[in-house]
Amino acid sequence: MKTDDLIAMLASGPDVAAAPPPGARWRTAATLGAGLLASVALMAAWLGVRPNLAQLALRPDFWIKLAFVASVCLAAWHASRRLGMPGANTGSLLRWLALPLLLMWLLGAAAIATAAPELRAELFWGTTWRSCPLLIALLSLPVLAAMLRAMRQLAPTRLRLAGAAAGFAAGGAAALVYCLHCPEMAASFIGFWYVLGMLVPAAIGALLGPKVLAW
Template identity: 75%
Template sequence: MKTDALIAMLASGADVASPVPPGAAGRATTTLGAGLLASVALMAMLLGVRPNLEQLALLPDFWIKVGFVAAITVASWHAAHRLCLPAADTRALPLLIAMPLLLMWALGAISMNEAPPEQRAELFWGATWRSCPLLIAMLALPILAAALRLMRQLAPTRLRLAGAAAGFAAGCMAALVYCLHCPELAASFVGFWYVLGMLVPTAIGAAIGPKVLAW
């Protein structure tokens, strides 16, 4: 959304926090879908789907991991969208994002506390802690590009925060894609290393947001 369009909207008395114009939702779906497909293709070519994914899917811990990542993905995209609408109420956004994080951290703390001392390090570090955050960040790049392209069509006013929100949302969605490859199931691992991977594109989005989203 350009400055003239925003001024015209304000002058007409339209609610700038109302739903986007007809056709915009379809374009947004196409753009984000392209970014997601690129991320999935990148995962398939460079990493591959886990060979024992069907067996992992029978375990409750797998669905706890997927549920956490899905919940924070939905929350983060909602936050990113709200930050692109002038006058939209954003006060509840930190709590919305914090809820799945706090639940996962609590579950991780309980699991660590109940585990024998000799198993606690394995629950936290897993076998892939060195690569997990970097792989999630890599898979987030095409989604971040799509998210920033969408944001340019709206009217973010806090550009660094909006860029960070786009990066975090992209990182969350990339983590969902990474679930198809990752063997780790421990809540303590997911609650730390997955989130660290989400924060890498968040930092990238915050860094480039003021330049990319300027209008």
């Protein structure tokens, strides 16, 4: 049997499973933890935590917002991790990313449809639409740098897609940090302006992926 045939047989065998290199999980956790702490420190020093955060935490829509952002962040992180392992199954990644987005969009659409006409614009625009996406994008930069550094320790092959997933995960993490400052609660606002802020680092990651993640 030729060497190339043996390699092909082993690679296509049923017992072969994609796995990160030894020690990658600990290095990744340390790298991402440092990026997240930097984002939290930037938010606290620049924007500050809302003084009425304890009162906001008593509202169900606050926890809906947190659950949405956390779900998007975890789904994007899972996608970036799978894209960093050659041969890993990536067929269901889009569904995991789309599910929290669709649920929040449906919730926001229902809220606008049932609201009084004079309140619908406020539910969508809120009071911080001009700054919200930009602030999320800026807070995501330390996490994005950490995500890309962590992915360099893996072996992504679809570099642009892997970079976009890393950027979207960084945007989700930054949005989670931004929740400690943001006063907005409407599902329609969160589903559009928060997601817009997450898409900025996703676009940056897609641009940087072929250059930063090449191996």
